[in-house]
Amino acid sequence: MNYNRIAIIGAGNMGGALVKGWTKAGLAANLAVTAHTKRTLDRLTEACPGISVTLDNNEAARGADVVVLAVKPWLVGQVIEEIKPVLTDKLVVSVAAGVRHERIDVYVMPNIAAEYGQSMTFVEEAPQATAVAELFGRVGQCRVVPQRLMDAGMMMAGCGIAYVMRFLRAMMEGGVEMGFYPDEAKQIAMQTMQGAVALLRETGLHPEAAIDKVTTPGGITIKGLNELDHAAFNSAVIRCLKAGLK
Numbered sequence: 001m002n003y004n005r006i007a008i009i010g011a012g013n014m015g016g017a018l019v020k021g022w023t024k025a026g027l028a029a030n031l032a033v034t035a036h037t038k039r040t041l042d043r044l045t046e047a048c049p050g051i052s053v054t055l056d057n058n059e060a061a062r063g064a065d066v067v068v069l070a071v072k073p074w075l076v077g078q079v080i081e082e083i084k085p086v087l088t089d090k091l092v093v094s095v096a097a098g099v100r101h102e103r104i105d106v107y108v109m110p111n112i113a114a115e116y117g118q119s120m121t122f123v124e125e126a127p128q129a130t131a132v133a134e135l136f137g138r139v140g141q142c143r144v145v146p147q148r149l150m151d152a153g154m155m156m157a158g159c160g161i162a163y164v165m166r167f168l169r170a171m172m173e174g175g176v177e178m179g180f181y182p183d184e185a186k187q188i189a190m191q192t193m194q195g196a197v198a199l200l201r202e203t204g205l206h207p208e209a210a211i212d213k214v215t216t217p218g219g220i221t222i223k224g225l226n227e228l229d230h231a232a233f234n235s236a237v238i239r240c241l242k243a244g245l246k
């Protein structure tokens, strides 16, 4: 794909994470970034030397090959209207949740771990999806999926970050109740989670098979696991993921 010029319209949590991730991937000189306020752009320029910034969406989009819309969903239509005249030969990509528009070529659902090259991104099937997946692949893993799976992807990976944070927070609170300071409890919870992920990645095991490895019959791990079952943990997670589906 031609990375010559990428305009990112809206540099908040998501747009900013993409800009920082692409900057780390060596694309700073290719990025033209906009926001509503100069303050946001000043902060971003400090974090990402080499990017171009402007408060003028038309100016950023005019020189771009790819225009990434990263404003709040309710602003997408308004922003497209504003820059429509310069969009004629551009590839228009949107990361806005749940917004459809005739001028958008490719729908993408990344998450904010893009800043650290760790996004789980979904790209909706479209003629240019592979090229777009290549670009978003610079900031993490990318999957091209049919439209019917985009919302599921959003719930698992876009919103999923928040759900994982809740689990981490719950572990922290348990740790604090048992005597660790909050920071220690956070480090312990994060490292345990990282270890669990590494185990699955390295072995390819199903989570239940990994659970068997740490569960002694009559031991203490099974007591905790059964408490989770009594509290309907599985069901709560499944309902959480499905809550945002239309």
Ligand SMILES: NC(=O)c1ccc[n+]([C@@H]2O[C@H](COP(=O)([O-])OP(=O)(O)OC[C@H]3O[C@@H](n4cnc5c(N)ncnc54)[C@H](OP(=O)(O)O)[C@@H]3O)[C@@H](O)[C@H]2O)c1
Residues within 6 Å of the ligand: 009, 010, 011, 012, 013, 014, 015, 016, 034, 035, 036, 037, 038, 040, 041, 057, 070, 071, 072, 073, 075, 079, 095, 096, 097, 109, 110, 111, 112, 158
């Ligand atoms: N946050 C996530 O985890 C996540 C994940 C996946 C997808 N998304 C999608 O990403 C989009 C942005 O969400 P967000 O959480 O990043 O919101 P946000 O933090 O509020 O960021 C929105 C950005 O848009 C800028 N902006 C507002 N009006 C603008 C305009 N007319 N022209 C150009 N820029 C303008 C804002 O500028 P100022 O900073 O100067 O106000 C801000 O930087 C949403 O559509 C959301 O569905 C978000």
